[in-house]
Amino acid sequence: MxxxxxxxxxxxxxxxxxxxxxxxxxxxxxxxxxxxxxxxxxxxxxxxxxxxxxxxxxxxxxxxxxxxxxxxxxxxxxxxxxxxxxxxxxxxxxxxxxxxxxxxxxxxxxxxxxxxxxxxxxxxxxxxxxxxxxxxxxxxxxxxxxxxxxxxxxxxxxxxxxxxxxxxxxxxxxxxxxxxxxxxxxxxxxYLFRKNKPSTFLDAEGCMFSGFIKGVTNTGNLKVLLENNIVKTFDLKEIQLLY
Known part of the structure; x- marks a missing residue:
């Protein structure tokens, strides 16, 4: 190398x-x-x-x-x-x-x-x-x-x-x-941090919401299970995982 x-x-x-x-x-x-x-x-x-x-x-x-x-x-x-x-x-x-x-x-x-x-x-x-x-x-x-x-x-x-x-x-x-x-x-x-654990997120508008990280798409969007039992995908500009 x-x-x-x-x-x-x-x-x-x-x-x-x-x-x-x-x-x-x-x-x-x-x-x-x-x-x-x-x-x-x-x-x-x-x-x-x-x-x-x-x-x-x-x-x-x-x-x-x-x-x-x-x-x-x-x-x-x-x-x-x-x-x-x-x-x-x-x-x-x-x-x-x-x-x-x-x-x-x-x-x-x-x-x-x-x-x-x-x-x-x-x-x-x-x-x-x-x-x-x-x-x-x-x-x-x-x-x-x-x-x-x-x-x-x-x-x-x-x-x-x-x-x-x-x-x-x-x-x-x-x-x-x-x-x-x-x-x-x-x-x-x-290896995803907080996978399948209740987590808090911040969206692009500054609003907080809860969900469970379930995985990623092939394009790299994060898959989150929301409170209404729907899995939604987010790209990097749309969501921030809070500790």
Whole structure:
């Protein structure tokens, strides 16, 4: 695997995207930085990480040879690769807070930002950005954040964690390329945070309502069982899961 290490960059996703424009990259080329100055998350949120203590990186995946009807499967693959990695390192009670935040118990330890590359109206590649809290122990004004060190008391090799994630991405992308989408989706749904538990949500108008998470659609919408016994689907802009 080809890993590019940077002391600092504004965004590993942006850096990787600029490389794609200039050259043909090897599959699973990764860019890792000690300090990401303008890290981004889902829906335009900002990802802040203490320099040198966390894993902030992006991975290039060539999907030109895939038959991929629903791009959300890339998000599922990324989440499962992270879960497999965290299980390997002994992190307990892992779940996916839809669509792809990774939690240990109810504390967020990882965020994912996926940006797809489209050429001639066809998706040819994906840039999978991940921010994983590894050895940072203080998160000012972020009571719902945690890290591998806080959870286990151990100091982790960031390089070892990164290589393990990349290998697990390779594992799940082989499943995806072979068309084993049902296996991927079933495993992802089994890890959904608060699945089948009474939960409170906030809609786009700011109104709260209750329901039970039942799963996701192939396009990535969340399936929620409402009080009137009807299952309704919501996309990312329509709903927010409250703790």
């Amino acid at each position: 080809h890993i590019i290490k940077l002391s600092a960059t504004n965004s590993t996703n942006s850096y990787l995207r600029s490389l794609i424009a200039d050259e043909n990259l090897n599959d699973f080329t990764a860019v890792i930085t000690q300090n990401q100055t303008s890290g981004r998350g889902q829906m335009g949120t900002v990802w802040n990480a203490e320099a040198g203590k966390n894993l902030t990186f992006s991975v290039f995946k060539d999907i030109s040879g895939f038959y991929l009807e629903h791009p959300f499967y890339i998000s599922m693959v990324a989440a499962l690769a992270l879960i497999k990695t965290l299980n390997f390192f002994g992190i307990p009670k892992i779940s996916v807070k839809w669509p792809n935040d990774i939690l240990s118990e109810n504390k967020k330890i990882c965020g994912v930002l996926i940006e797809n590359v489209i050429k001639n109206n066809k998706m040819t590649a994906s840039i999978i950005g991940m921010g994983l809290n590894v050895n940072q122990t203080e998160f000012e004004n972020l009571p719902k954040a945690s890290s591998l060190k806080i959870i286990t008391g151990r100091v982790f090799s960031i390089d070892e964690v990164a290589i393990t994630i990349i290998n697990n991405l390779k594992f799940y992308f082989e499943f995806l390329k072979a068309g084993n989408t049902a296996i991927i989706k079933n495993e992802y749904v089994n």
